[in-house]
Amino acid sequence: MTTSTDTLDALRGAVRGTVVTPGDPSYEKSRRVYNALHDRRPAVVVHAVDAGDVIAAVRHAREHGLPLAVRGGAHSVAGFGTVDDGLVVDLSPMREVRVDPEARTARAGGGATWGDFDHATHAFGLAGTGGVISTTGVAGLTLGGGMGHLARRYGLSCDNLTGAEVVTADGTFVSCDAERRPDLFWALRGGGGNFGVVTEFRYRLHPLTEVFGGLTCYPLDPAVISAWYEAVTAAPEELNIIMVLALGPEEPFLPERWHGRPVCAAFTCSSGPPAGDGRTLALLDALGPVVGRFMERMPYPVINTIFDEQLPAGLHHYWKGNFSRGLSAGAAAAHAEYGATMPTMESDTALFPIDGACHRTGPEETAFAYRDADVSHSFGATWTDPSGTAANVAWTRAYDAALRPHTEAGGYVNFMDTDDQDRVRVNYRQNYARLREVKRRYDPDNVFRLNQNVVP
Structure with a gap:
């Protein structure tokens, strides 16, 4: 109309x-x-x-x-x-982040980015689990779950959510937390944008000022991918390593002969004390032959900006995502196969470890259902020329088909695309029926349907 x-x-x-x-x-x-x-x-x-x-x-x-x-x-x-x-x-004008340093909490407007959040909290020596790109919105990341550098130590973004203010489908303004409207609060922690417009998020924070982080690059090899999984899941929870498969960036830390060639890159963030930095380097050295490295002590907000320049607004993206318990040799081989044919410099695969603190929240305590998963697989093409859309979408779909036999039925909703509506039920598996009940209560007419939709 x-x-x-x-x-x-x-x-x-x-x-x-x-x-x-x-x-x-x-x-x-x-x-x-x-x-x-x-x-x-x-x-x-x-x-x-x-x-x-x-x-x-x-x-x-x-x-x-x-x-x-x-x-x-x-x-x-x-x-x-x-x-x-x-x-x-x-909601982009609603970007204010207010910190209570004594209570170690923050209130973030619905339009805030993780860059806004990091800037506000860092001033008080505090931090929260956010995304890995500073321009990512607080809202979308948290509502889907929220994986980032501190997830192994402090849980997902949604695990650190303590309350929210929401405009529901009939235009009513409500607050929710563990005591007030606990059904809505439960659903917001992983259930996506199905239930209303969140105008404010409330989080618990953790003491943190600087981290030891950066990139360590290796030749693309399934053995490196497998070694990463074994190492990171055995490491202390203060150490997070995201395995990135990409074409070697044109950066000074990587020799020119590796520019544009397929590599494995260990995207590392250690939130522990400096005394552990040597052990982190030794662990990274053991994953495979190192061909380039950029690692240093940095303020925590900086680690979330490392890929900002490579991924500005205005590119074309098509993604897929899956969860897995463990990382099989077949999954590592599929990633290496498609990593070798990465279509553009901007395309990548990211394997997020989601063990540690993520597992200490039960599978039905929040809407985020895959608490038994150890790895979240994010992969897809990114390109600049619109004429490349068909080829890049086809490559991503083929990649997805090759990986599916080695992963769970469901995946992370924030990595899904518009053609993944048929996966919503398996993405939420045991929590889907409860999500439908909450949806019927707060949005029976499915006003909020532009999302990975839970149909009332």
Whole structure:
């Protein structure tokens, strides 16, 4: 449906933020999202500055039959932060992060990025489990689960969530935590954007100022991938290593003969004391022949910016994701096979360890269901030229087909694309029925359906 001039004027009168429609000077900028694969044209974009704006936008979309998209950091690879001919609630003006250093807690607006969060918390010598790209939105990452450098030590982002403020499908503003609306609080911790617009997140924080981190590169070899898994799962929880498969970056720490060649890169973050740095280097040396290395002590926020320059907004992305218990020789071989044919310099595979503290939360304590998984597999193509879309999508799908026999039925919802709706039930497995009950309670008409959708 369309929105008339009169109804748009009413919407503008109801919000303090900006209402943008086609033809406005800022429309082209307002409609853009991180993944350029999703070139959509909303009927209206509401840049919300507070919860009142969100309430008005949700009610407007419902009253006028407009599909509703919610945009936090705009990083949704599946493009759920935008929609053709609908209404986008853009939370990017709501980026404030307030820290209580005595309580070791933080309150983050729904539009905050992990860069915003790191900046605010680091000033007090505190940190939380966030993403590995600083421009990632706090909202999308947390609602899907949230894997990052501190997950083995402190759990997923959603495990550190202590409460939230939410605008539900009927435009009602509610707070939830372990005591108030515990059903909604449970569902938000891994259940994605199915249940409302989260305008504020509340987190517990942990003392941390600096880490020992960086990249160590090896030739692409399934033996290196297998050695990584054995080493990281046996290591102290303060040591996190994400195994990245990519084409060698054109960086000074990597010899020129390895530029553009397939490599394994151990993306390392040790949150322990400096006395353990030597042991970390020895562990990395044992994984395989080192062909390049950049490792140093750095402020914790810096580790989350290392890939920012390589992955700016405006590229085309198509991803897939799977979980596995253990890492079989077959999985390592599949990764090495497709790592050898990585289609572009921007493409990569990332294998996240999700053991340690992630396993100390039970499989039904939050909506994030795969508490018995040890590895989260993220892989897919990233490219610049739109004409390469068909080939890059086909490569990613072939990769997925090759890996599926060696992984679980489900995967991490934040790594899924728009064509993965048939996997929603297995992604949530034992928690799916409970998620449907919560969905029926808070969104029976499926207003929030632009996501990995739990159908009421």
